[in-house]
Amino acid sequence: MIVLGQIVLFTKNKMRLTSFLSDLFDLEIDNSKDSVRLVNEDLSFLIIERDENLNNQGTLMLDFFVSSFDELRHIRDKYQFLNYRQNSLNQDGTSHALSAQAIEIKEAGEMSFFFFTDPDQRRWKVSCISR
16 A cells, blocks of 8 residues: 655745645644654645755655555566666657666665656655564
8 A cells, every 4th residue: 555655845935835835734833954844634744945946847756655665665666667668668769767777775764765756857755664
């Protein structure tokens, strides 16, 4: 089973976006040094402030949770297969590859996760509580 973990939003003004989303969705605010987490029973947003010029690419990251390490590995393997298949289908010499490198599953405390990028350059994260 896969569920949406949190929606990560990048912004030039985290306090303005925080105020808007917390009022709109009745979310509790949890501040940290570099980001703001907004939560209720159904939603979780992580607001990260970025100074650089933001365009449509890199302003959103989708974060999903799976129920087991095996499922995490299975999704990673499927992504790598799709990447391989996409690379082999590009017969016109153009590159629409998803990623050229192998995806590493990382560990952070009890959490295992990996990142990948889709063909439209959106960033995705898939996580699970470690074995």
